[in-house]
Amino acid sequence: MCNFTINYYYHQNCMNREKHAVKLDSSEGGMSTSTSVCREGPHKIFKLEPGECPECRPNI
Numbered sequence: 001m002c003n004f005t006i007n008y009y010y011h012q013n014c015m016n017r018e019k020h021a022v023k024l025d026s027s028e029g030g031m032s033t034s035t036s037v038c039r040e041g042p043h044k045i046f047k048l049e050p051g052e053c054p055e056c057r058p059n060i
């Protein structure tokens with residue numbers, strides 16, 4: 001497990017979590033050594049935010 005990650009905060013009803021993410025939170029292990037940099041990173045981590053996505057809100 002490495003700490004090269006990006007947190008996507010999304011709303012429960014959202015159908016496009018990456019594009020509609022409320023906010024992004026990245027942690028690249030600031031002061032860590034080079035060994036912590038992951039080739040496969042950044043890893044996407046999706047986190048649920050309270051509320052609804054205004055863009056994926058059903059029409060009508």
Ligand SMILES: [Zn+2]
Pocket residue numbers: 013014015016017020053054055056
């Ligand atoms: Zn959405």
Ligand SMILES: [Zn+2]
Pocket residue numbers: 001002003004038039040041043
């Ligand atoms: Zn990794």
